[in-house]
Amino acid sequence: MSDVQPPQPPATVTLTVDGKSVTVPKGTNVLEAAKQVGVDISAFCYHPGLSIAACCRQCLVSIEKAPKLAPSCQTTAGDGMVVHTTDPQSTAARKQMLEFTLVNHPIDCPICDKAGECTLQKLYFENDNANSRVDVPKVHKPKVVDLGPHVVLDAERCILCTRCIRVCDEVAGEHQLEMSHRGAHEELGTAPGARLDNPYSINTVDVCPVGALTAKDFRFTMRAWELEATPSVCNGCATGCNTEIHHRNGRAWRLVPRHNPDVNQYWMCDEGRFTYHELREDRLAVPTSGGLPASWDRALAAAAQQLQAALKTPAQVGVVLSAQASNEENFALAKLAAAWKVPNVFVASRAPVPDRADDILRDADVDPNRHGVAAIAPGALGMAELEAAINTGAIRALVVLGHDLPLSETGQGRLREIDALVVLAWREIGPARAATIALPIAAWAERSGTITNRQGRVQRQHAALPPPGQAVAGWEALVRLAGATGAKLSWTHVRDVHKDMVAAVKAFEGSTWARDVRPIQLRFANSRG
Amino acid sequence: MGAHATDHDDSETDGPKVLSVSPRNPRVRTIQIHRPAPQDASFLAATAKGLGVTLRHFFKNVLRGKDHNYIETVEYPEKKVDYPERFRGLHRLMHRDDGAVRCVACMCCPTVCPAHCITIVPAQTDDKGIEKFPAVFEIDELRCVVCGLCVEACPCDAIRMDTGEHAKPVEERHDAVMTKDALLELGARSTAVQGGEGAAWRERK
Numbered sequence: 001m002s003d004v005q006p007p008q009p010p011a012t013v014t015l016t017v018d019g020k021s022v023t024v025p026k027g028t029n030v031l032e033a034a035k036q037v038g039v040d041i042s043a044f045c046y047h048p049g050l051s052i053a054a055c056c057r058q059c060l061v062s063i064e065k066a067p068k069l070a071p072s073c074q075t076t077a078g079d080g081m082v083v084h085t086t087d088p089q090s091t092a093a094r095k096q097m098l099e100f101t102l103v104n105h106p107i108d109c110p111i112c113d114k115a116g117e118c119t120l121q122k123l124y125f126e127n128d129n130a131n132s133r134v135d136v137p138k139v140h141k142p143k144v145v146d147l148g149p150h151v152v153l154d155a156e157r158c159i160l161c162t163r164c165i166r167v168c169d170e171v172a173g174e175h176q177l178e179m180s181h182r183g184a185h186e187e188l189g190t191a192p193g194a195r196l197d198n199p200y201s202i203n204t205v206d207v208c209p210v211g212a213l214t215a216k217d218f219r220f221t222m223r224a225w226e227l228e229a230t231p232s233v234c235n236g237c238a239t240g241c242n243t244e245i246h247h248r249n250g251r252a253w254r255l256v257p258r259h260n261p262d263v264n265q266y267w268m269c270d271e272g273r274f275t276y277h278e279l280r281e282d283r284l285a286v287p288t289s290g291g292l293p294a295s296w297d298r299a300l301a302a303a304a305q306q307l308q309a310a311l312k313t314p315a316q317v318g319v320v321l322s323a324q325a326s327n328e329e330n331f332a333l334a335k336l337a338a339a340w341k342v343p344n345v346f347v348a349s350r351a352p353v354p355d356r357a358d359d360i361l362r363d364a365d366v367d368p369n370r371h372g373v374a375a376i377a378p379g380a381l382g383m384a385e386l387e388a389a390i391n392t393g394a395i396r397a398l399v400v401l402g403h404d405l406p407l408s409e410t411g412q413g414r415l416r417e418i419d420a421l422v423v424l425a426w427r428e429i430g431p432a433r434a435a436t437i438a439l440p441i442a443a444w445a446e447r448s449g450t451i452t453n454r455q456g457r458v459q460r461q462h463a464a465l466p467p468p469g470q471a472v473a474g475w476e477a478l479v480r481l482a483g484a485t486g487a488k489l490s491w492t493h494v495r496d497v498h499k500d501m502v503a504a505v506k507a508f509e510g511s512t513w514a515r516d517v518r519p520i521q522l523r524f525a526n527s528r529g
Numbered sequence: 530m531g532a533h534a535t536d537h538d539d540s541e542t543d544g545p546k547v548l549s550v551s552p553r554n555p556r557v558r559t560i561q562i563h564r565p566a567p568q569d570a571s572f573l574a575a576t577a578k579g580l581g582v583t584l585r586h587f588f589k590n591v592l593r594g595k596d597h598n599y600i601e602t603v604e605y606p607e608k609k610v611d612y613p614e615r616f617r618g619l620h621r622l623m624h625r626d627d628g629a630v631r632c633v634a635c636m637c638c639p640t641v642c643p644a645h646c647i648t649i650v651p652a653q654t655d656d657k658g659i660e661k662f663p664a665v666f667e668i669d670e671l672r673c674v675v676c677g678l679c680v681e682a683c684p685c686d687a688i689r690m691d692t693g694e695h696a697k698p699v700e701e702r703h704d705a706v707m708t709k710d711a712l713l714e715l716g717a718r719s720t721a722v723q724g725g726e727g728a729a730w731r732e733r734k
Binding site: 109 | 633636637640653657658659660661684685
């Protein structure tokens with residue numbers, strides 16, 4: 001809703017919000033219209049990606065000629081409408097609603113994980129800041145309720161906005177949460193016989209405007225205000241959900257979805273959120289030569305020696321691109337293969353997982369960049385051909401990008417018999433263990449690069465974290481390897497790789513390299529609720 | 530400067546011989562000083578006078594007894610000076626009624642700390658009313674600038690700096706890091722009401 005179509009004369013309405021005139025498409029609600037002129041009407045139950053419940057009454061505004069205050073989320077903007085948000089009547093109404101919401105709220109901000117990104121906290125500081133006038137005991141409700149595999153509920157903190165229920169119903173398509181009881185005793189819980197176990201369950205935590213729902217994965221690890229956010233794209237599957245990496249001190253603490261109306265709306269799946277864990281698992285931090293740690297110089301010299309013997313007959317040499325690596329890394333390796341005149345170019349890709357596919361976001365294709373690598377190396381051979389080439393012994397030297405080389409057991413055994421197996425990987429598993437030379441490269445959260453999702457969108461992943469140890473970006477490792485073998489790749493920055501790639505590959509036509517972003521300090525950002 | 534200084538003008542007849550007087554400020558004068566030759570000077574009298582003062586204090590202190598002597602020197606470290614009540618010293622962590630740590634790992638103190646000397650790793654407790662506690666709570670007393678902001682920020686009277694003790698000298702830097710156990714050892718049960726006083730706080734005067 002926030003990115004509105006270009007206005008067409010018959011389909012727009014013009015209204016006035018706090019004296020500012022705004023023209024919006026017909027059907028836009030008053031709250032979104034106000035947002036366009038910088039009037040922020042914060043609310044609990046309204047979420048632009050969900051249906052409208054209008055149950056929190058926190059967005060009440062005065063509309064001239066209307067008999068009483070109207071919830072701006074539910075009121076469609078009309079032509080000539082005059083809306084006031086700062087008049088005494090609506091200001092008082094919102095203040096009273098806030099006080100009402102706070103009656104039974106435990107106000108345990110110090111131990112609440114939402115503190116710092118909580119809508120209730122933000123509105124309290126902005127609007128009210130008054131002491132409680134209620135001196136009867138608060139209604140107590142269950143705490144630390146295990147709703148499902150990933151989410152914990154604190155029913156006392158819940159302000160009954162029903163956003164989470166609507167996320168389950170409308171996004172995940174499964175009715176797993178429900179309200180029960182009435183009045184002050186109204187309480188969120190799972191629907192009878194259900195658990196909050198849909199693959200999109202942590203979106204309920206994102207939309208929760210207070211700390212009622214918390215993710216087990218993130219809970220109690222970091223305070224929101226300590227984190228920095230860097231935009232990225234999920235590396236979990238071909239959908240390419242836009243994400244933010246929340247990190248601190250060079251370590252990622254969570255992934256949250258970033259709004260993109262054309263890809264993932266406001267959502268992402270739970271599995272995608274957990275992909276940041278692998279950034280700290282089995283990392284290859286220093287080059288290895290023959291399985292032992294080596295300096296870059298020694299590893300490169302050894303690689304050059306092994307490769308140059310094989311490169312005398314390029315038909316015996318193979319190059320394996322990766323459907324998990326960025327376009328730039330793959331392009332650099334394809335360029336190196338061309339410089340070496342190596343005819344055998346393969347693409348390593350994982351087998352699709354049909355079970356995980358749905359028509360929401362999750363794709364059966366668990367490779368984030370299958371489409372990009374297909375555009376860069378259209379004639380590249382697949383895993384079956386690679387397996388066959390290794391098993392027949394036709395390949396004597398192999399340069400592999402990435403740690404994911406799903407070969408059969410025979411193939412993995414034969415891989416160890418190859419004379420020169422140079423692997424550029426960020427995890428020391430699979431081929432990186434079998435390698436004669438392994439070169440450490442930066443993972444997807446540590447380097448800038450683009451990946452192409454299933455729609456063919458080229459999306460940018462920004463570098464959020466420093467690579468561990470001596471790891472460098474994949475393209476840079478390839479430039480070093482090229483230099484050691486006497487081939488010439490003369491890039492000095494990943495944007496140069498991107499530029500050459502756009503010029504060389506038609507599928508990337510028109511793609512431009514955006515500047516690196518500085519991480520946003522969540523301490524200074526508005527509430528995310 | 531003031532009245533006293535102006536009294537002292539050049540009408541004085543005693544004193545050294547005045548060679549010239551500044552035309553702008555009559556108090557600035559060039560004078561002639563007569564000093565005895567080195568072989569004629571003797572400091573014996575002055576030395577004896579000074580020793581006399583020392584001896585007078587010595588006998589006073591010895592004869593008047595421990596409680597009434599004038600000795601200002603404190604025999605540190607056997608004896609220590611009492612610091613003011615609000616002196617900020619080593620940190621300590623306060624206890625709940627059951628002896629557990631009061632801290633709920635809210636991260637307010639590491640957030641406000643200008644020296645980044647507090648490290649907290651939160652974890653979950655079995656107590657559903659508390660939920661959160663610090664699995665690790667460490668303060669690097671070498672980094673601490675003793676500003677007391679952590680105490681100000683603490684919402685539950687968990688951290689205090691009222692031990693009245695300095696950071697101790699250490700041989701290794703890591704010895705200056707106070708662990709949770711060390712901080713708790715200095716701590717005591719807090720008299721603040723656990724979980725706040727609730728809605729009735731206004732009635733208390």
